[in-house]
Amino acid sequence: MKYNMVTEEILNKLIEIVGSKNVLTDKEKIETYSHDETPKEQYACMPEVVVIPKTAEEIAEIVKIANKELIPITPRGAGSGLSGGAIPVFGGIVISLEKMNKILEIDYSNMMMVLEPGVITNDINEVIAEKGLFYAGYPMSVETCFIGGNVAENSGGGRAVKYGVTNRYIMGLEVVTPEGDIVQLGGKLVKDVTGYDLKQLIIGSEGTLGIVTKVIIKLIPLPTAKVDLLVLFKDVKSAIKMVPKIMTEEKIIPTSVEFMDKLSVQASCQFLNEHLPYQKSGAMLLIEIDGNREDLVNDDSETIGELCLANGAIEVYVADNCTTQERIWSVRRNIAEAFMVVSPHQSLEDIVVPISAIPDLMPELDRISKKYNIQIPCYGHAGDGNLHATLVKNPESTMEEWYDIEIKALKELYQATKKLGGTLSGEHGIGYKRKDFIGIVSSPVEIDLMRRIKKAFDPNNIMNPGKIFDVK
Amino acid sequence: MKYNMVTEEILNKLIEIVGSKNVLTDKEKIETYSHDETPKEQYACMPEVVVIPKTAEEIAEIVKIANKELIPITPRGAGSGLSGGAIPVFGGIVISLEKMNKILEIDYSNMMMVLEPGVITNDINEVIAEKGLFYAGYPMSVETCFIGGNVAENSGGGRAVKYGVTNRYIMGLEVVTPEGDIVQLGGKLVKDVTGYDLKQLIIGSEGTLGIVTKVIIKLIPLPTAKVDLLVLFKDVKSAIKMVPKIMTEEKIIPTSVEFMDKLSVQASCQFLNEHLPYQKSGAMLLIEIDGNREDLVNDDSETIGELCLANGAIEVYVADNCTTQERIWSVRRNIAEAFMVVSPHQSLEDIVVPISAIPDLMPELDRISKKYNIQIPCYGHAGDGNLHATLVKNPESTMEEWYDIEIKALKELYQATKKLGGTLSGEHGIGYKRKDFIGIVSSPVEIDLMRRIKKAFDPNNIMNPGKIFDVK
Numbered sequence: 001m002k003y004n005m006v007t008e009e010i011l012n013k014l015i016e017i018v019g020s021k022n023v024l025t026d027k028e029k030i031e032t033y034s035h036d037e038t039p040k041e042q043y044a045c046m047p048e049v050v051v052i053p054k055t056a057e058e059i060a061e062i063v064k065i066a067n068k069e070l071i072p073i074t075p076r077g078a079g080s081g082l083s084g085g086a087i088p089v090f091g092g093i094v095i096s097l098e099k100m101n102k103i104l105e106i107d108y109s110n111m112m113m114v115l116e117p118g119v120i121t122n123d124i125n126e127v128i129a130e131k132g133l134f135y136a137g138y139p140m141s142v143e144t145c146f147i148g149g150n151v152a153e154n155s156g157g158g159r160a161v162k163y164g165v166t167n168r169y170i171m172g173l174e175v176v177t178p179e180g181d182i183v184q185l186g187g188k189l190v191k192d193v194t195g196y197d198l199k200q201l202i203i204g205s206e207g208t209l210g211i212v213t214k215v216i217i218k219l220i221p222l223p224t225a226k227v228d229l230l231v232l233f234k235d236v237k238s239a240i241k242m243v244p245k246i247m248t249e250e251k252i253i254p255t256s257v258e259f260m261d262k263l264s265v266q267a268s269c270q271f272l273n274e275h276l277p278y279q280k281s282g283a284m285l286l287i288e289i290d291g292n293r294e295d296l297v298n299d300d301s302e303t304i305g306e307l308c309l310a311n312g313a314i315e316v317y318v319a320d321n322c323t324t325q326e327r328i329w330s331v332r333r334n335i336a337e338a339f340m341v342v343s344p345h346q347s348l349e350d351i352v353v354p355i356s357a358i359p360d361l362m363p364e365l366d367r368i369s370k371k372y373n374i375q376i377p378c379y380g381h382a383g384d385g386n387l388h389a390t391l392v393k394n395p396e397s398t399m400e401e402w403y404d405i406e407i408k409a410l411k412e413l414y415q416a417t418k419k420l421g422g423t424l425s426g427e428h429g430i431g432y433k434r435k436d437f438i439g440i441v442s443s444p445v446e447i448d449l450m451r452r453i454k455k456a457f458d459p460n461n462i463m464n465p466g467k468i469f470d471v472k
Numbered sequence: 473m474k475y476n477m478v479t480e481e482i483l484n485k486l487i488e489i490v491g492s493k494n495v496l497t498d499k500e501k502i503e504t505y506s507h508d509e510t511p512k513e514q515y516a517c518m519p520e521v522v523v524i525p526k527t528a529e530e531i532a533e534i535v536k537i538a539n540k541e542l543i544p545i546t547p548r549g550a551g552s553g554l555s556g557g558a559i560p561v562f563g564g565i566v567i568s569l570e571k572m573n574k575i576l577e578i579d580y581s582n583m584m585m586v587l588e589p590g591v592i593t594n595d596i597n598e599v600i601a602e603k604g605l606f607y608a609g610y611p612m613s614v615e616t617c618f619i620g621g622n623v624a625e626n627s628g629g630g631r632a633v634k635y636g637v638t639n640r641y642i643m644g645l646e647v648v649t650p651e652g653d654i655v656q657l658g659g660k661l662v663k664d665v666t667g668y669d670l671k672q673l674i675i676g677s678e679g680t681l682g683i684v685t686k687v688i689i690k691l692i693p694l695p696t697a698k699v700d701l702l703v704l705f706k707d708v709k710s711a712i713k714m715v716p717k718i719m720t721e722e723k724i725i726p727t728s729v730e731f732m733d734k735l736s737v738q739a740s741c742q743f744l745n746e747h748l749p750y751q752k753s754g755a756m757l758l759i760e761i762d763g764n765r766e767d768l769v770n771d772d773s774e775t776i777g778e779l780c781l782a783n784g785a786i787e788v789y790v791a792d793n794c795t796t797q798e799r800i801w802s803v804r805r806n807i808a809e810a811f812m813v814v815s816p817h818q819s820l821e822d823i824v825v826p827i828s829a830i831p832d833l834m835p836e837l838d839r840i841s842k843k844y845n846i847q848i849p850c851y852g853h854a855g856d857g858n859l860h861a862t863l864v865k866n867p868e869s870t871m872e873e874w875y876d877i878e879i880k881a882l883k884e885l886y887q888a889t890k891k892l893g894g895t896l897s898g899e900h901g902i903g904y905k906r907k908d909f910i911g912i913v914s915s916p917v918e919i920d921l922m923r924r925i926k927k928a929f930d931p932n933n934i935m936n937p938g939k940i941f942d943v944k
Contacts (some may be wrong), residue, residue, distance in 0.1 A: 032799070107826075107828070108716065109716050110826045110827050110828050111719060111720065112826075132720060133720065140550035152663060156663050157663075160662070160663060166664060167669075168640065181523070181917040183917045183918050183921070184915065187826070187893050188826035189825075189894065189898070190632070190824075190827075190856045190857060191632060191637060191678050191857070191858045192895050192897075193626050193628075193898060193900070193901050194914060195897060195902055195914055195918070195922050195940050196676070196940075197639075197672060197673065197675070197677075198921055198922065200669060200672035200673065200675075201668060201669065201673050203669065203672075204665050204669050209834030220719070221719055221720065221723035224723075243581055244580065245579050247583060247692070247693055248583065249604075251604060251696075292724075296768060338521075352662075354582045354661065356579070366831060381663070384662045384663045385661060421659050421661075422662050423659065423661060424666045425665050425666050426661070427663060427665060428665070429665050430665075430667055442666060444654075445654075446655050449649070449655070449929065450667050450668045451674075452929070453668055453925060453928055455928065456921070456924035456927065456928040457921065459899075469667065
């Protein structure tokens with residue numbers, strides 16, 4: 001597919017639509033729109049122009065021009081993505097949603113909110129907490145990411161065990177299609193089976209099927225009590241065996257069940273100068289229980305603690321106040337940062353396997369780690385089978401060696417994941433970074449159906465091209 | 473679109489694939505496959521042949537023949553649908569899933585089950601209850617409907633307030649595409665953002681994008697305690713105002729919040745000879761709370777009861793044992809049946825509006841009822857805004873008059889629903905029955921996108937044609 005360049009004439013049309021101060025072409029200013037949270041040196045691509053619209057109508061006009069003139073468009077939220085989804089790999093126009101950041105409505109009687117796509121996810125909860133309400137679908141990057149980006153990636157996060165992921169809470173969307181039409185999907189409706197579920201199709205389509213310009217989210221009652229348990233096990237297998245037991249034997253669905261292997265805990269503790277007794281333990285679970293009654297949450301956490309001890313846990317630490325909770329979550333949150341000390345060059349992955357297959361994944365990580373002489377700490381959302389197995393460059397290898405190793409090791413990691421019934425990505429998406437690997441887990445028929453959908457929505461392939469799969 | 477007839481030669485090929493006893497052409501035998509639970513006299517269409525395969529491979533072979541020979545295929549589950557989705561409106565081949573009814577696997581460590589599409593939904597729970605597990609996505613017709621049909625319709629039901637609808641529990645699907653390929657979507661994975669969510673697109677697509685041949689469902693812990701409250705209000709408005717209050721003020725998410733207007737309760741009570749004090753009340757809520765701790769469920773039900781009384785409820789009846797629970801649910805369940813005494817000719821609808829708009833819907837029902845001189849009892853899932861407003865034929869009008877009135881009244885009902893931010897169907901689907909009305913709620917752009925998806929999956933339009941929308 002050959003695209004055209006953004007001409008002076010097109011630039012003038014863009015300025016006419018959004019005003020000159022919302023059209024950026026200055027190299028220094030647009031550099032920040034050339035990458036997301038994937039390594040810049042590997043993936044960054046410069047756009048020709050960045051446009052910052054304020055309405056769906058403006059976006060529709062821009063898209064119509066791009067579709068007619070065959071200019072690629074890359075929609076962009078906060079740029080906090082981890083798969084290169086917001087990188088303008090063919091140049092063209094970046095449409096930044098940063099100024100569409102208004103909370104349009106808080107509808108208490110329907111327990112819903114209407115948002116522009118540029119609202120920061122955490123801001124939602126700050127606004128509604130005092131009313132005892134809660135938006136439960138949010139990722140670890142909650143303090144920077146946009147709700148529109150959450151929709152594009154169908155974001156997950158650490159609380160999905162109990163609360164599910166983004167798509168559970170998206171009731172309605174307004175979308176500008178790749179041909180520049182504005183379409184309303186769903187609404188303030190918790191049930192809707194009127195025709196195909198286009199809303200669900202847009203969610204997680206990584207900006208390749210349209211640009212989300214409005215989001216209706218469902219709120220739930222805000223949980224007010226919380227306890228965290230840090231549970232030490234001698235090995236991964238005994239840790240993972242606990243996960244379904246908590247739910248089946250004790251009938252408790254925890255908010256989070258996070259997993260950290262020894263390597264992860266060790267690095268993070270050293271980094272934080274934290275004295276958790278990690279030496280004794282081969283794996284840890286961080287289990288959070290929340291609810292609206294303190295007594296019940298305490299009961300549940302006691303029950304889980306006892307169950308863990310009866311099933312081979314070495315020790316159970318209870319964190320029932322903010323300080324200790326923050327201490328143990330800090331260890332979990334700082335793992336990636338801690339490995340930056342080892343090497344700033346990493347490939348942060350988010351593979352998913354059936355929960356029961358996690359123990360079988362560990363020897364595979366070990367094998368790949370040894371074969372390529374790299375560290376692969378593994379941590380993440382055990383309750384979802386969603387693991388951040390992270391490839392960390394050996395400081396002794398050159399960058400050239402690392403790029404070569406990275407591709408080979410990723411391929412083996414994905415193949416091992418596939419063999420265990422798993423898939424490439426549970427949260428971060430395929431984007432630009434994993435596009436060439438999708439064939440490892442998705443069949444040719446499945447990819448062909450995706451391509452056909454893309455073609456049906458975007459015949460000229462102008463909407464976020466170069467992501468997820470190659471268009472033939 | 474012009475289809476071809478099933479020739480002797482094709483019939484022989486079908487017999488070769490599934491064996492002669494699984495190919496039905498006898499008029500008497502295939503009559504039962506000509507309709508679902510929509511009125512037979514209005515919607516039934518005879519197939520040319522009914523094929524009863526046992527494997528996905530057999531289905532793939534049949535579909536390949538049909539796709540090559542341009543013969544329409546209609547997939548069929550239990551035939552319990554309420555939108556004519558399983559009716560072979562262009563004749564051709566009905567593929568009945570009735571013999572693909574095996575539970576293939578119960579995977580306790582992942583809390584999942586692998587099912588063939590013909591498994592009766594209720595059988596799932598009968599098998600897993602003793603292990604303390606529960607499949608939560610199921611509709612009112614749970615005792616007859618198939619899990620494959622639940623997937624095709626994205627079935628809802630009375631427990632969706634707490635548990636959501638079918639799509640929350642479907643983790644993986646095997647599907648035979650309209651071109652006869654077998655594709656695996658998802659897996660035993662609770663998070664998956666690898667490319668477009670084709671699984672979610674298939675769910676609710678009413679058998680128009682492929683035939684589901686395997687279903688992986690997620691299980692949750694079985695709730696063991698349950699209390700039902702029957703709450704009487706003087707009018708609809710005060711009843712509906714309670715719904716978000718329970719969730720926001722008391723932070724309780726009930727399992728069900730069912731609504732019954734006076735007309736519905738009256739008819740059902742008279743039908744059952746039940747002595748609920750309906751005379752005093754303009755509307756009732758039936759609120760169910762479940763959980764795993766009896767004390768907590770009791771506390772919650774007391775809290776809700778008190779909140780209702782403090783907000784204008786006339787009376788609260790507590791049903792905390794099976795006998796009284798069955799008594800009040802029986803009133804709810806028998807409303808449709810009760811109106812059969814008035815007239816067997818009804819149009820059972822399942823419109824959805826924002827919860828807060830339910831009171832505004834009532835005068836519209838009243839207006840339409842008076843204008844066309846028909847009864848419109850209204851009951852259903854208030855907690856989801858999903859209401860079974862049912863048009864009941866006036867016994868005094870002729871069938872010809874009724875058919876005319878039905879179309880006009882339905883149109884006005886859907887227009888009123890649309891005006892309130894609602895849509896045509898929350899559970900039953902569009903199918904054959906509501907196909908000509910979809911344009912009232914869905915925009916031309918949205919319907920065009922659906923048509924493009926249909927064309928992308930099924931270029932020859934052989935898979936369940938004549939449903940949801942007309943293919944151009």
